[in-house]
Amino acid sequence: MVFFFAQSLSILEMARSVSRIFSGFRCFGSLPFGNTQLKTQCPSVLFRTTSERTVVQVLPSIFSRKPRDFSLPNSSWGEEMMRLYNYYNSQSEEATEGQEDHGEQWTRLPSYNRSLKYATGGVYLSKIIQSKARLFTRNIRDPGAAFEYVVFFRQDKQRCVCVFQAGHLLEGPPGHVHGGAIATMIDTVTGTHASLLSAPVMTANLNINYRSPIPLGSTVLIESTLDKEEGKKKFILCSVTSTDGSRVHTEATALFVSISISHLLRG
Numbered sequence: 001m002v003f004f005f006a007q008s009l010s011i012l013e014m015a016r017s018v019s020r021i022f023s024g025f026r027c028f029g030s031l032p033f034g035n036t037q038l039k040t041q042c043p044s045v046l047f048r049t050t051s052e053r054t055v056v057q058v059l060p061s062i063f064s065r066k067p068r069d070f071s072l073p074n075s076s077w078g079e080e081m082m083r084l085y086n087y088y089n090s091q092s093e094e095a096t097e098g099q100e101d102h103g104e105q106w107t108r109l110p111s112y113n114r115s116l117k118y119a120t121g122g123v124y125l126s127k128i129i130q131s132k133a134r135l136f137t138r139n140i141r142d143p144g145a146a147f148e149y150v151v152f153f154r155q156d157k158q159r160c161v162c163v164f165q166a167g168h169l170l171e172g173p174p175g176h177v178h179g180g181a182i183a184t185m186i187d188t189v190t191g192t193h194a195s196l197l198s199a200p201v202m203t204a205n206l207n208i209n210y211r212s213p214i215p216l217g218s219t220v221l222i223e224s225t226l227d228k229e230e231g232k233k234k235f236i237l238c239s240v241t242s243t244d245g246s247r248v249h250t251e252a253t254a255l256f257v258s259i260s261i262s263h264l265l266r267g
C-alpha cells in the first residue's frame with residue numbers, strides 16, 4: 001500500500017506521507033526502534049521496498065521538535081520509585097570512550113505521548129482526533145494520578161524492567177489496582193520489548209494470571225524476558241512483583257507479530 005502511494009505521489013508528497021507515519025512510530029510509546037540503533041535515537045521500522053527505506057533515511061532531520069519525555073522523574077514519584085529509577089539509571093551510563101558497548105548495561109527508554117495518528121493514512125481520522133490522539137498510558141496531565149513508569153532495557157540479557165507506580169485513578173477493587181490497568185502495563189512493557197526486537201509489532205495474544213492484588217499507590221517491578229522468536233512471532237514472558245521480589249502479583253505471556261506499515265494503512 002505504501003508502495004502504491006509512492007507511484008501516485010510526487011517524491012516530496014511521498015516523503016511527507018512517510019514522515020507522518022514514521023513520526024507516529026517514533027513517538028508511540030517508549031522507543032528508539034530497532035535494537036542495533038538503540039542508542040542512536042534513529043529509528044528503524046519494517047520496510048518492504050528500498051524506496052521506502054531511502055525516503056525514510058533522509059527524514060530524521062525533519063524531527064526538530066523535542067517532545068516531553070515522560071520516563072523522567074517528576075514530583076509525584078515516591079521514594080521507592082526514585083530509589084529504583086536511580087539504581088537502574090546508575091547502571092545505564094553511556095559506554096566510555098574506547099570501551100566497546102556489548103549491551104551489558106541498562107538503557108533507559110524515553111517515552112512520549114503521541115500515538116500513531118496517521119495509522120490510517122489520515123483518511124479515516126478526523127483532524128480533531130488526529131490532533132488529540134495520545135498514547136493511552138501517557139494521557140493524564142496530573143502527575144502521579146495514573147501510570148507513572150520508566151522502562152529500562154538490557155540487550156545482552158534480552159530483558160526489560162519497568163518501575164511502575166500506580167496512581168489513584170487506576171483503582172479497581174477498593175484500594176487496589178484495576179486488572180485492566182495491570183494488563184495495560186504488561187502490554188506496554190512486553191510490547192516495548194518486542195518492538196526493540198523488530199518494530200513495528202502488534203499484540204496478538206496476552207495471557208494473564210493475577211496472583212495477588214497490587215495496592216494502589218505502590219511501586220512494583222514489571223519484568224519481561226524473551227521466551228522465543230519464530231519468524232515474525234515474538235513470545236515474551238512477563239512478571240509483576242513487589243520491589244523486593246517477595247511477592248508475585250501477576251504473571252503473563254504475550255505474543256507479538258511483526259507487521260508492515262501497509263498493515264496499519266489498511267486500518
Ligand SMILES: CCCCC/C=C\C/C=C\C/C=C\C/C=C\CCCC(=O)SCCNC(=O)CCNC(=O)[C@H](O)C(C)(C)COP(=O)(O)OP(=O)(O)OC[C@H]1O[C@@H](n2cnc3c(N)ncnc32)[C@H](O)[C@@H]1OP(=O)(O)O
Binds near residue numbers: 028188
Ligand atoms: C497501532 C499499533 C502500532 C504498532 C506498535 C505496537 C506496539 C509497540 C510499539 C511501541 C511500544 C510502546 C508502547 C507499547 C504500548 C503498548 C503496546 C500496545 C500494542 C497493542 O495494543 S496492539 C493493539 C491490539 N492488537 C491488535 O489490535 C491486533 C489485531 N490483530 C491483527 O492485526 C492481526 O491479527 C495480527 C497483526 C496480530 C496478525 O496478523 P497477520 O496477518 O500479520 O499475521 P497472521 O494472521 O498471518 O499470523 C502470523 C502468525 O501469528 C500467529 N497468530 C496470529 N494471531 C495469533 C493469536 N492471537 N494467537 C496465536 N497465534 C497467532 C498465526 O498463527 C501465524 O503463525 P504461523 O506463521 O506460525 O502460521
